[in-house]
Amino acid sequence: MSRTFKRTALAAAILTATLGLTACGSGSSSTDTSTTTTSGTAAKGIINAGVVIAQELDLTAADPFAADALIPLTETQTGETGSYSLELPDSYNGGPILLTLTTSATSEMKCDTVGGCGSFANADDANDILVDNGIIDFGEWYKPNVDSDATAVMMQTLIPAGSSTTISASITPFTNMAVARAKTRFSSDDSDSLNNAISNANYEVATLLNINANTLLGTQPIDITDSESVNGATSPEQVAYAAFSAAVANIAANNNQTLGEAITALANSFATGEMAIDDTDGANTISIRELVQEANDTLAEADTTDKSGSIQSMEDDADEAEANGQTTVNPEPNDTATASAVDKAKALVKDFRTYVNALNNTVNDPNFASSFAGEIDSSMTLLSNMETGDNPIAATAYGLQVIEAEINNASVPEATSINVDIDFATDAHDYLFTSGTLTVTATLNEDTDAYSGTIALVNASDGTRTGNLNGSISGIIEETILKETETTDESEGLFTLTNGTLSGDVTTPSGSLELNETAFNISGEYYDYVNYDEESKTYSDESSESIAFDFDSGATLTVSNESGTDVVYAGSFNIDAIFNSISSSTSTPEYWEYSENGQPLIKELSYTGSVTVGEESSSIEITLNSPNAFEFSNPETTDSNETEENFMELVGSLSFDVALADLIDPISVDWLAERTGLNTGSSTLTLTHGDRSIVIDGSATVNNDASIEELFTNVNGDITVSNVDGVELIINQPEEDSAETVIGTITVEGEEVATVENIDGVIKITYPGAGENGGDYVQFF
Known part of the structure; x- marks a missing residue:
């Protein structure tokens, strides 16, 4: 293996895809609108016909969470996939938004409890999926207000003020958990403004789950009971997030609780910002070990695995805390949790530049x-x-x-x-x-x-x-x-x-x-x-x-x-x-x-x-x-018999720490590669340094007999670099002979804030309107 190949294997997504591009198609631009819309998915099991109410918090009120301080805005219902969309009225003043989901007698929910969700109350109800045994099995629709424990489900989400005009905000047991945490942060710390309390609470919960902060609010939860939904997930974190949500239902069943009681117990478990490693309060709280165990059980029932590593990381955090004599895990928000969108984007570029320089110096070190x-x-x-x-x-x-x-x-x-x-x-x-x-x-x-x-x-x-x-x-x-x-x-x-x-x-x-x-x-x-x-x-x-x-x-x-x-x-x-x-x-x-x-x-x-x-x-x-190795284990069946629909699946991962030049602390490297089709693959490289991390996603074209090595190193599609702040730097694959200099964009929570250009080998990043007196702000890579 040549030294050049080693460098590509290590930093293909960084050095080659970012610094080596010479031309590319332009990125998309955001739409200028004064109308604020919010959309997302309601999921604790996918919820259909759930009522979503949007309210604005009154920043002048002594207790902005009090019922009389909540300003009604609008409401809607979720669709068959759990998705919803709201257009906020002209009366919206731009403050924090509280979204509340409540199920009614007509609401349906997908059962994501491994042992099932009880029995159908009305076997003759045409809206129920009829089964011979009358049992609500894993993957079946039921009415939580009528069947099973026959109680309503209520969950909330808090969106900080100053968000973009197009807001993506899902509603799950863990966004509900963040709401409870935001309330205690605001009431217990006068220096923590309401907006900061909301942002920090969302980051704390995301850190606890070891998922991207943007995943908590901005990612559409998938239907963990449906194989097509699982296989079609846009990121491994989506699957882990769905498994965590399903874990709450499993815990409710184990504790003989209603689902609503378990969601409340989850919120109570993290209201102080710390979560118990082991269960010490019975059904009143939920522990780290319970979440990990039940999330893994859900994945096993769904016949899939956690490729994001989030569930294992949560268990590792618990093990580390326990080894240090602690009984709880205490995640802290990132230092950019309350920063503006532009400042978050600048922080990504700064981190990215640090990694690239350190990697570049390291691969050229004679001892490397x-x-x-x-x-x-x-x-x-x-x-x-x-x-x-x-x-x-x-x-x-x-x-x-x-x-x-x-x-x-x-x-x-x-x-x-x-x-x-x-x-x-x-x-x-x-x-x-x-x-x-x-x-x-x-x-x-x-x-x-x-x-x-x-x-x-x-x-x-x-x-x-x-x-x-x-x-x-x-x-x-x-x-x-x-x-x-x-x-x-x-x-x-x-x-x-x-x-x-x-x-x-x-x-x-x-x-x-x-x-x-x-x-x-x-x-x-x-x-x-x-x-x-x-x-x-x-x-x-x-x-x-x-x-x-x-x-x-x-x-x-x-x-x-x-x-x-x-x-x-x-x-x-x-x-x-x-x-x-x-x-x-x-x-x-x-x-x-x-x-x-x-x-x-x-x-x-x-x-x-x-x-x-x-x-x-x-x-x-x-x-x-190789999940389907058995199908290809007959020596008479060779790779030439693979088809677009039936190919040997391969998933490989690599995790270790490496000391890089110019960085005092080592970088944790987590590399995931997967064969996604007969001739396609994907590669995800996560670099973590202290409380910062960068994720580089890329696609690959491979041979029919693709090896894991090809999947890890042959990244030749578009590259997405992201971090825990919900910032994404998207670099597009260049088109031959194109004179276009724009090679990508930077978005924060889906809103474009900057364009990336390659001008004669110099990487220029422009933030429109973010400079002095409303001018552009420019960074050079």
């Missing part, structure tokens, strides 16, 4: 190749080679699968011992291994129904890798369900090997995996379809196994580096692998020749630990997922 670049290169190698025999983890997965298969073959109910001894070079086994020996010896403890014994896989090689594994095992458990027909035997089952230890190593051209008295567990499931052909008197066997195993910190992975400096990973590995198309045939059913026709395919990999390059070391986390 031995530190950060080495981590990037080696992690890319690890992720890209997970589906080939050149990866030591895949090689180990195959070795363990062979061991598991032989144990299963020997483990019959009446057996009191297992004795397997295989010489791959001479025995009639068509394994991928062509040499070496496997020995398994175990004895059944009839009191516990568990086996214990030893395993040894020594010098097993297929010419590209050599495996040496020795260890002990215990707790072999097998449950099989056998279904028989005239022509087919079908068996499905589960297996586990627990409390094992392994020593040894597996070596491949790309590196080696060393196991030194490493604890491991194996679990999985299999199916076996045996078909009998009456005419030929032969059997055919088609089987598949999904095997998951984990190694604790006793595992050390060494990956070869092009620079000649090995990169060593020491930590915990969790692997979920697929083995498919195990097939054979024989004229008699007494003997089966076991053959493995394909490489192991990694469905999911996660690694947490440390990485050492030369004399430098840092922590790192790596994940790789």
Whole structure:
């Protein structure tokens, strides 16, 4: 990998996409209007026909939240997707706006509670979705004021004064939480003006959830119960936000509360600006752990994952606070929370310039190749080679699968011992291994129904890798369900090997995996379809196994580096692998020749630990997922069989800290890449420094057999740079031979505040009307 490529891999979205553009199409401009409109989505489960009322807070009142200090403006109803739109009347004075959503007898809500939302009250009601069991299941519409707990749902949102003429403001349990926090901020701190109290409260809640501040108010919540809505989310944060909202309903069900009571408990939980890590007040409050647990349960029910990392970050914040002896998490608002739109945009440019300069200086530092670049290169190698025999983890997965298969073959109910001894070079086994020996010896403890014994896989090689594994095992458990027909035997089952230890190593051209008295567990499931052909008197066997195993910190992975400096990973590995198309045939059913026709395919990999390059070391986390790997695990199915509608999904992530030149504190780097289509991918790079962060989103064009490396590095579409203030710097892909100098725009909460130009290589940012005496304000990158 060339040094130029390393620089692109590290900062493609920054150095290349921003500083390297020479021409581009112009950005959009905002519409000049004196009419203020607000729109958004009401969601606690998507709410249809909910009543949204807009009121202005009287800034002259002693208590602007008092009922007699709220000035009525207008109202409307939400539509089938939960969306609404309001046009504020001429009487609006430009003060803070309070939006209140209330459900009525005709309002409907999508059930997003994992265990369901109770029972339909009126089975004959034509407006209800009728189901045979009368139960309101996950994903079904119901009427909260009539069905289930039969109580109204009320939620609020506060919008600070001075917002743009086009306001995007959703209404959720967490905007309602921010309203309660704003009230206490305003009443408890005379120096905190009402407008600042509102802005700071919204930022605090967004920080607690680890989402963009603009996501809290400005993002349309998705329907977490609908797969098309989940897959069509415009950002990973949308999915996490919907899961957090659904968590409130799950908690209500767990505590035998109404949904309204749970929403109130959530608001009470953060009114003081701190949230308990664990539940200490029963149903009256909600804790961090409860939100995390129920959000993850919702994602599992929706058959998706949190690709934003927001839920995991919330749990990490709780763990860190608890390690410091705290019982609560206390997020603080960003220092630009109450700044003007222009000042927020300027802050993004300043941060962005700092990152770019620091990155530029770092990638040109002679020592860079031995530190950060080495981590990037080696992690890319690890992720890209997970589906080939050149990866030591895949090689180990195959070795363990062979061991598991032989144990299963020997483990019959009446057996009191297992004795397997295989010489791959001479025995009639068509394994991928062509040499070496496997020995398994175990004895059944009839009191516990568990086996214990030893395993040894020594010098097993297929010419590209050599495996040496020795260890002990215990707790072999097998449950099989056998279904028989005239022509087919079908068996499905589960297996586990627990409390094992392994020593040894597996070596491949790309590196080696060393196991030194490493604890491991194996679990999985299999199916076996045996078909009998009456005419030929032969059997055919088609089987598949999904095997998951984990190694604790006793595992050390060494990956070869092009620079000649090995990169060593020491930590915990969790692997979920697929083995498919195990097939054979024989004229008699007494003997089966076991053959493995394909490489192991990694469905999911996660690694947490440390990485050492030369004399430098840092922590790192790596994940790789292929959600539909099973569909492509048959070796007869190749990438050429993929279509626009059916392609192998790949998602990879990389997280670590790196010390950059010119910055005292390290930058936390979180990189997410995903294959989004047959020839398309996306890349999201998040850089966090102190309480500031920048997110760079880009799209990529990839080959049919796209690797994770391509997804991470091949960013060639439009680039969006954003931060927690709701500021977006949008850089458009240039058109060839275009003389246009405008290459992008800067928006704050959707309102354009600046244009970005590239004039002969100089980046110029213009803020119309933001200078002295109403003139333009200009920044140079």
